[in-house]
Amino acid sequence: MHDFWTRTLVDMTLRVDGPFRFRLVVQPLMATVLAVLSGLRDAKLGKPPYFWALMADPAHRVALARDGWRSVWRVFVLAMILDVVFQIIVIHKVYPGGVVFVAFVLAILPYLVLRGLVNRIASRLLRGTGASADHQKERFP
Secondary structure: OHHHHHHHHHHHHHHHHOOOOOHHHHHHHHHHHHHHHHHHHHHHHOOOOHHHHHHHOOOOHHHHHHHHHHHHHHHHHHHHHHHHHHHHHHHOOOOHHHHHHHHHHHHHHHHHHHHHHHHHHHHHHHHHHOOOOOOOOOOOO
C-alpha cells in the first residue's frame, strides 16, 4: 500500500508539468460550474447543503448520491480517460487506482465542496431578499 501512495505522489508531480496539464484547470472548472448550478437549484428548492445531507441523512442518501452523480459523471469519466492517456504517454503503464484517485480529485472533490457552499450562500441571499421562507421545509430529490 505504501508503494501505491509513493507512486501516486510521484506521478502527481509529473502531471503538473507534463502533457495534458490544461486538465488540471479545466476539469475542476467544469465541476465548479456544475456545482454552482446544482447549489443554486438546491437553494431555490430549500434543500440542505449537499455534502452535509449526503452524510447526515441516511434515508435520502441514495437519492442524493444519484442526483450528484447525474450532474458530475461526465466530468469524472473525462478525467479518467485523460488520465489513462496521460499515463500511457508519460509513464508507459496504466495504474487504475491512480486513475480513479486523480479523477476523484479533479472532478468529484470540487463538486462535493462547492455545491453545498453555493447552496449556503445562495440560501442566505434568498432569505435576505425575502424570496425564501426562513423555515422552509427541506425537500429532497
